[in-house]
Amino acid sequence: MGEPLRQPLEPRTPYPAATKRKLSSELWKHRKEYLAISPFYLLFAVFGLFPILFSMYLSFQRWDGIGVMTFNGVNNYRFMLTDPEFWKAVGNTLLIWIYSTIPMLFSALVVAFLLNASFVKFRTFFRIGYFLPNVTSLVAVSIVFSTVFSNNYGLLNYIFTLFGLDPVEWLNHTWGIQLAVSFMVIWRWVGYNAVIYLAGLQSIPTVLYEAAKIDGASGIQSFFRITLPNLRPIILFTVITSTIGGMQIFTEPQVLVGNDGGVNGGGLTIVLYLYREAFINNYFGYGSAVGWGMFVLIALFSLFNWKMVQGKGTM
């Protein structure tokens, strides 16, 4: 798909003749259009492009946020690659991503499938209901979850003791913190992804299912042979967006267990580490370097996911 249709064009003056003068006159001719689209580009240049370039510059500087910047060579990057806490943060982030994304996307698919089924009543209500967590304030959610997973007085432990089980000190264990954070992510994003899947499901032509039925395919067969292949680009999209989002988890662990990532740093994600080093410990140059490290990681990881989901041969 996607090859743009080329209409036979009227013969035009060949492009190579175009000079600088010509370009500027082209610009001048379309000045109103350019003016109309300029606000986005201006805002992007100021609030997007400049900070990105500046952080690149900053990552080679030593700067406490107030004093003078001094050139630091690649020392920031060297410190990052040799800092065990950075690698711990990378590991934590990957683990939390795995704990959260796989169950999240799977349940989103199930939810979407159910919402698409003809026997479900009040579909709009459920769609809104599932989407609602996504627009809830993240800090409020984190505070609520912190009382759910609280070590001694949490809701979860209350339920455990009701059933005669021993309470678990969730936030005193690395896995407990990561589980709690993953749970928050799942709760928040299932509905969002379900809505996207739902749109995908509805775009699959019903004739395919009808044809399969006539050929004697079972429900499961048509799910795996028709639904999944047709949803593949949508799944790819959700995997990539949740990779980018998952690599940037910050608020959940910060509100849940604090700037240090809690006991043994179980909730120390890459962004939390970046925040701590830059804004708590005043290493702004180093924080920028970590930001670029994270950029590389996300790019690699997205590429990996892309290859995985696309499968061989389809690229």
Added chain:
Amino acid sequence: MGKTRMYIFWLLIVVFMVSGCSSNSSNPNQKTLTLWYWNRGLDDKLIQAVQKQFPDVRINAQKIGGDFKSKLKTTLAAGSNGPDIVAFNDWVTELFPSADRFYDLYELGAKDIEPDYLDWKWQFGVTPEGKMIAMPIDTGPTALFYREDLFSQAGLPTDPEEVHKQMGTWEDYFKAGEKLQQSLGNKVKLTDNIGGIYTQINAQSDKIYFDKKDDFIGESSDSSMKKAWDLAVQASQMGLIANANSFTSEWNAAMNNGKIASFVGAVWCKQILMDAAPDTAGKWRVARAPGGDGNNGGSFLAIMKTSKHPKESFEVMKWLMNPENQVTAFKDINLFPSATQALDAPVMKEKEDFFGGQSTGEIFTESARNVKPAYFGSKYANLNGIVTRELQSVALGKDPNTAWAAALKRVKKELLR
């Protein structure tokens, strides 16, 4: 035809912008001072009274919400348009390397009022080079908060003076804690968390991580770093710690449910405790802390170098922080004074119902008078973070020697950055 209209439009915009910049005051000599502080950092009523006290000054007080420190840093980095007067918390020492961004208050006449303030608090705002960048607002003297009823059930002394006599050192306090936990069937822990003990012991010391040359002294025998570490580890190994991080919902619940019998904290913990543990009203008392008096927290005022009115700013600060007004601020919003005269005010001795009719002010004023001046260094918070992280893993079973080695290694790496 559109063109003329456009010109008028732009002209109007310019006129509005220009007129918006000029002050519309009736007094032509009036100077506007911008002040940055945070909610409850200063007494709002006093700030409003500045206008009456100084007819030539219009004060533009802005409460900066959210992350105050990073907003201040952003402003400092931008280099202009900052406030005239700015409040700092106890992270003032992090700003020492940038001391030239602030007026030296000694040059504006601060020497004259120096004797009015607690010396250790005053020194807190003076750089090792002798530049005074910040003047005291409030202090956070520390003391032992304890549950009188639980101490009594465990057969421990209950009178604040007796408590201090029998638990004058941390070792004695821990011993008493063992007795307390045994007699109460191990349902109550002596204190809240390991990091708290470590931080409080350092807060009682005059030598922590750095000397005034900013050399690391944590490994020398007269620094409190290792002592504090060892005592904190000891408390953990004796099982005296509830592992409830300070001021979390966990901590609040443990306090309210009577699971924690005592903790060493600053005077501002009073308000937090009252809000966290309403069910325990009347059962708490305060005694002088084991190990000596210390300070934790307390804020400052400084004048930025970009200010055009340093003299006026200093006059306003001086007035805001004079002993009388410190008493007012204590009455209004519980800012604990830093001026010695204010500590003697009768209002400091009022009885408090939450503390069973005890006048805790007597304990805290005494503590405030006896704090030793300490130098924290610009990397105090970084180092404290590293060490308390390791201590937390000790509390959950990591070998203390391994943890100490790891902490020292990380600290040294940090010092080389």
